[in-house]
């Protein structure tokens with residue numbers, strides 16, 4: 412009988428061999444950990460749809476960031492949830508706003524931690540949209556100065572990276588020139604460049620209390636069927652001065668991560684969003700899947716698709732397993 416000439420199984424025989432030939436590996440330094448910061452003291456409120464994730468007041472956010480840093484997760488992304496919301500999201504760009512205070516507190520206590528701020532109005536507006544509203548429509552150009560002001564106040568508070576997630580046209584340019592004008596020329600912009608109008612953000616909106624009170628976000632976030640449009644968004648953000656680009660969500664958009672990675676020379680980030688996290692948790696709680704195993708497989712697939720950095724709610728548990 413003829414023997415097979417090629418036997419790929421030879422290199423799969425032992426765990427050491429498999430490790431030797433593994434093409435994609437995960438490390439805690441690949442993860443960015445999201446924190447939902449709320450006002451008040453001693454708040455550590457569980458988010459029902461995201462087991463293990465909490466709304467945190469400042470001292471608890473700091474404790475969580477410390478834990479992340481100790482595990483090798485060197486960066487966090489902050490979402491501020493103010494008590495007071497209004498039509499123009501004024502707490503988003505208040506000097507003493509919750510997210511500005513959180514930045515100061517974290518940078519004070521952990522100067523080496525990379526603190527990223529999600530710049531958007533939806534957590535701060537009473538209508539839950541990402542910009543200023545007129546006649547049921549989000550006004551693009553009227554929103555830009557508010558986003559720029561939010562970026563400036565956060566950078567002045569010490570934020571290391573500004574991450575606009577609003578999907579208004581021209582916001583990267585508006586933020587870049589506002590930062591430059593106040594001499595914050597060295598603060599990078601991580602643009603949510605290809606951000607889709609996705610059902611996977613459901614649990615986040617519980618966490619951030621940012622569900623739109625009318626309509627949806629399809630008028631500014633991208634249509635899930637589009638690839639070329641994602642490339643155009645990425646090109647525009649880079650032209651406007653973005654230093655890194657993001658694809659969001661991650662899991663149903665691995666093809667987008669790949670084409671973006673192949674096209675640009677800047678770092679590519681992917682957001683493993685709330686619904687992706689909740690699906691794993693729910694199925695694991697039912698005993699239908701092995702949650703840890705799926706978590707690592709999903710994170711590996713996102714990195715394999717081309718993302719160097721992954722924003723993920725799994726950051727701490729994955730780092731513990733990898734440790």
Ligand code: PBG
Pocket residue numbers: 529530531532533534576577611612613614615616628683684685686
């Ligand atoms: C907007 C923002 C959202 C997410 C990150 N930034 C919500 C949205 O666009 O509706 C979603 C993240 C997630 O689902 O984990 N500030």
